[in-house]
Amino acid sequence: DGGITQSPKYLFRKEGQNVTLSCEQNLNHDAMYWYRQDPGQGLRLIYYSQIVNDFQKGDIAEGYSVSREKKESFPLTVTSAQKNPTAFYLCASRQAHGTIQSSYNSPLHFGNGTRLTVT
Amino acid sequence: KNQVEQSPQSLIILEGKNCTLQCNYTVSPFSNLRWYKQDTGRGPVSLTIMTFSENTKSNGRYTATLDADTKQSSLHITASQLSDSASYICVVSAMYDDMRFGAGTRLTVKP
Numbered sequence: 001d002g003g004i005t006q007s008p009k010y011l012f013r014k015e016g017q018n019v020t021l022s023c024e025q026n027l028n029h030d031a032m033y034w035y036r037q038d039p040g041q042g043l044r045l046i047y048y049s050q051i052v053n054d055f056q057k058g059d060i061a062e063g064y065s066v067s068r069e070k071k072e073s074f075p076l077t078v079t080s081a082q083k084n085p086t087a088f089y090l091c092a093s094r095q096a097h098g099t100i101q102s103s104y105n106s107p108l109h110f111g112n113g114t115r116l117t118v119t
Numbered sequence: 120k121n122q123v124e125q126s127p128q129s130l131i132i133l134e135g136k137n138c139t140l141q142c143n144y145t146v147s148p149f150s151n152l153r154w155y156k157q158d159t160g161r162g163p164v165s166l167t168i169m170t171f172s173e174n175t176k177s178n179g180r181y182t183a184t185l186d187a188d189t190k191q192s193s194l195h196i197t198a199s200q201l202s203d204s205a206s207y208i209c210v211v212s213a214m215y216d217d218m219r220f221g222a223g224t225r226l227t228v229k230p
Contacts, residue, residue, distance in 0.1 A: 004162075035220075042123065042208070042220030090162055105151055105170065108210075108218075110162025 002027045006091050006111035013085075013118050021076045021114045023091035030096040032074040033108065036060060037088040046089075049074055050096060078116065085118045122146070123211050125221035133229055136199055140224045142192040142209030150212040154183055154194045157206045157223065166194070166207075199228045 004025040013019045025032065031050050035043040045058030049068040063082025068074055074093075078085045092108040126141045144152070151170045155163035167178045169185040169192060176183050180203075182195045196203055209221040 006162075040128075040222055042222045044220075045218075092162070105168060107153065107165035107168065108155075108163075110164070112161045115160075 004091060004093055004109055004111035006089075006114050008114060009112070011114055011116045013116070015118055016080045017118075018077055018079050019085075019116065019118075021078070021089055021091075021116070023074045023076065023111060024072055025074075025091075025093045025109070025111075026072060027093055027095070027109060028071070029093035029109070030071070031094045032068070033092040033094070034058075034064070034066065034074070034076045035090045035092065037090055037113075043090065046076065078118075085116060087116060089114045089116060123209055123219045123221040125207075125209050125224050127224060128222070129225040129227070131227045131229060132199055134199060134201060137195065137197050138199060138226065140194045140196075140207050140209075140226070142194070142211075142221055144190050144192070144209070144211040144219070146190075146211040146213050146217070146219050148214040149187060149190075150214045152183075152185060152192050152212070153210045154181070154192075155208040155210060157208055159205070163208055196226075199226075201228050201230060204228045 007022045033048040034046040044060050046064050047066040049055035055068050065077045090113045091111045094106045094108050123144045132138050153168045154166045157163040167176050167183045180197045185192045204227050206223040206225050208223045212218045
């Protein structure tokens with residue numbers, strides 16, 4: 001079955017440590033996204049990538065870094081510079097095909113998230 | 120500023136009853152509006168998409184409406200089931216692909 005796999009499901013880290021969240025997709029999607037979800041707020045975009053070896057900052061990129069060396073993989077590193085890293089992190093992908101507008105109409109496919117707790 | 124507001128924040132209904140969730144937006148220029156269902160501890164899953172020219176779309180017991188003039192959408196759930204307990208998220212996209220997420224409505228269906 002095609003889908004997006006995020007690992008691990010739960011992650012615990014001490015303050016001051018960097019941590020990397022994994023996101024792998026076998027949907028052959030071009031675009032991948034990282035979102036952060038906090039209680040009572042809408043999802044906020046951290047980084048996105050439309051193509052291999054290219055990525056763009058989202059609304060809350062400070063304290064985070066990403067890489068896109070392969071189409072299937074888009075790992076997110078939460079660095080010690082992120083002031084409030086405890087959150088639920090969601091990775092998503094979307095097919096970019098045909099016209100730009102038709103790709104905008106494609107749904108996001110989400111992984112099941114990683115809950116990061118930093119103490 | 121492009122924003123998406125959802126109401127109510129939470130809702131409790133009895134199994135078998137109907138309910139309606141609301142989404143108001145200021146996103147412009149409008150491209151499309153999607154409703155997603157998010158089960159606890161899982162990623163959201165798309166239920167339906169509305170484009171500018173559409174004002175009603177159904178997906179089983181879910182019916183979404185869109186009024187592009189008043190910038191409002193609703194998601195109506197008919198004959199609710201326990202499995203409908205989830206958060207429902209409204210996502211509005213602008214023409215340049217600026218997706219904005221509502222905070223969601225947390226629905227609890229009780230037996």
